[in-house]
Amino acid sequence: MMPDAAILEFQVALRVRGRSPSQVRVALLALHEALTQNNVKEVRTMSTSLLALQSGLEEMYGLSYFDSLIAASALALDRQVISDDSAFDKVPNIKRIPLSLTK
Numbered sequence: 001m002m003p004d005a006a007i008l009e010f011q012v013a014l015r016v017r018g019r020s021p022s023q024v025r026v027a028l029l030a031l032h033e034a035l036t037q038n039n040v041k042e043v044r045t046m047s048t049s050l051l052a053l054q055s056g057l058e059e060m061y062g063l064s065y066f067d068s069l070i071a072a073s074a075l076a077l078d079r080q081v082i083s084d085d086s087a088f089d090k091v092p093n094i095k096r097i098p099l100s101l102t103k
Contacts, residue, residue: 001040003043003045003070004044005045005073007031012066043077057091061087061091067085081094083097
């Protein structure tokens with residue numbers, strides 16, 4: 001599953017790195033195609049209660065805004081995050097699955 005929070009972070013990261021709206025659109029369509037080809041379901045998690053949980057996680061565990069948003073989404077879904085970012089290890093009840101084989 002790919003939560004909407006992760007897709008939003010991807011879009012924001014592209015914009016912060018100076019990508020134009022058309023470049024962002026192409027990247028998002030490519031991401032959608034890759035998810036579809038790999039049978040990864042896009043899921044909606046954004047809600048007022050999720051954003052309240054995000055705020056609590058950000059404050060309690062010192063996570064960045066997007067890390068805490070993704071952690072909140074993971075808690076709402078299957079409690080798993082695929083990432084090399086060890087910040088997720090701070091959050092109880094979340095299992096981090098490393099992306100790389102060397103970690």
